[in-house]
Amino acid sequence: MQIIKSIESRIYTIRDERVMLDFDLASLYEVETKVLNQAVKRNINRFPEDFMFQLTSFEWENIRSQIATTNSPNLKSQIVTSSWGGTRKMPYAFTEQGVAMLSGALKSDKAINMNIAIMRAFVDIRRILLKQSNINEHLIEIKERIGEHDVQLNELYDAMDNLLDEKIAQLKWKDRNRIGFKIKE
Template sequence: MKNIVPYSNVEKKIITIRGQKALLDSDVAELYGVETKRVNEALKNNPDKFPSGYVLCLTDEEMRPLRSKFSTLEKGRGKYSKYNANVFTEKGLYMLATILKSPRAAETTIAIVETFVKFKYAVKQKRKKR
């Protein structure tokens, strides 16, 4: 299967939040080729698949440095989204992959999984060198 989502596209979107590697809901949506609201609907409609620690809702303080990334409300009440973003940890991304369906869902899931594996391998190698 040809990977249409380059690993580098996933890697550059990964952020560290509360000591965990994660992806913003908007970045997940972009990678899967769906709207952010579809990602959050999947989260809302399947709460049993996302126990504590699988998805984190960013605090106002955590959102501040990311605000320039969001511009969903260009007119009207404000320039930015009125809701704080959700971030999906590695486990949350695996669960989300079982729900989201899009033409490129399988390729995107593979790219995400492989990128997280790559990160874990790099950390393991770094620890061995110490």
């Protein structure tokens, strides 16, 4: 369970896709980022654009600022600053399908076992998101019901007010039953 939580913390949303970055995957597979990327390049036909893409500098800056706050140790190998302050190469992002394809490119037992754990982490995240969307749907339904009840209660209060007003108007002051002692004449 601890490994799945560790993996979940390395899943980011970029371009409306849940992805993992090459250096995080390399760290989990216990290989260098360069080795992972070389394996991908040797099997590039397995990684179409919807399985893997390279980050833009803008995307990388956004993610890097998020990662820097977590003090991730695996950034040391990835962030190599040059004289102009950029990185040598933008990292690659792998979608869930891209991560699944990595098991074919990296054939070690560690890579296979880690791949299984990563797939479980993606499934857990999907399950959490589905629960959250169900909860949101229930809240919307409750709001609508409450709104309907408010309308119905207001109609009921108005009807009661009208009935009371009619009853009071019907009573005449002189015709009312007197309360108290009656004196004989």
